[in-house]
Amino acid sequence: MIDLNDVEKIRQIDTMNSLITTENYDVQFGESLDLGKNFEVANPGRKFHEIIILGTGGGSSVAGGLLRSYLFDELEIPVIVNQGYNVPAFADSDSLIFVVSHSGNTEETLAAYEQAIKKGAFMIAITSGGKLAEMCRNDGIPTLIVPYDIGHPRRDIGYIFIPMLVILSKLGLIQDKEEEIRGLIQLLSTLKKRYGAETPVEQNPAKQIAMDLYGYIPLVYGSLEYYDSVAWRIKNQFGENSKLMAFYNVIPCLHHDEAVGWDMPQELIKNFYLMMLRDDLLDSPKIKKRKDITLDILRTRMGKVREIFAEGENRLCRMFSLVYLGDFITLYAPIYRGVDPTPVDVINLFKKKMAQQ
């Protein structure tokens, strides 16, 4: 196992600097705010039936999910995250469609884009370039171009999420969020000191959890209304960053189905490492009670259980405080095993095989 206090070794294993990029989210989120603010939108005040986000993967679709959760009690129209090749039948000229592909080359998103164009939807693209940027240029679709980095959209979550938020406020669909975003940037710069590579294991909860879960299957339980997509993000990050299959579910829903599976044989359930996402401010009394009961039951059944708590002055901060901790945990987990967190070999294999005739 790698000594997570050995910063030089950590940097050697993390050959594409995913930790450094994550440590610099405060800068990324700041730039993203400016990108959003400088983007001109047409027809502010126009009414839409719904918002559809076309995009897939740990960056683009998760950003859509986080947006949906964050705006749950503010937006008066639904947000639909659409990850596949097709767009739903109800999409039409009254739909606001964000086409989001960081690379601009993801085949599902490009196929869905072509359908959306035919339906005459009001579209805005967010991409660093690729085929999507080219198609949008030809079709006259307003496009917000974000920095390219190295082609791992999951570490560009700020560039995808923040501009969508700013654009929604420019369109008059939500209140202005600049103050909340600035609060988040401040929080990220505080938290990076706690979770960053330079902070030793003894003072670094992200490193501690990454080491603690070694040998277990991660299971992330979030909750409605704000922590479903956060749990989804962390589960995805375990896959892409940690090279670990992980699972997630959402309270209270899981109490009506998955929970029955907790009666599985002890030798199976003991392989899980439960991370329970908690928020002392945003979790309602009912949700808090359900989480307490869940922990009471699972403490003696699962291999280990760990509660992680949201923090921060507003909802955006609180949600992203857990996204941020999750990003660090899922980066340290592979490094602890001597594995480089950035390459995604299986995804590349899929892309190659799908391109073959």
Ligand SMILES: O=P(O)(O)OC[C@H]1O[C@H](O)[C@H](O)[C@@H](O)[C@@H]1O
């Ligand atoms: O945002 P896009 O460039 O369309 O990428 C979509 C997805 O592609 C790949 O699968 C990446 O590994 C994911 O992290 C990414 O989210």
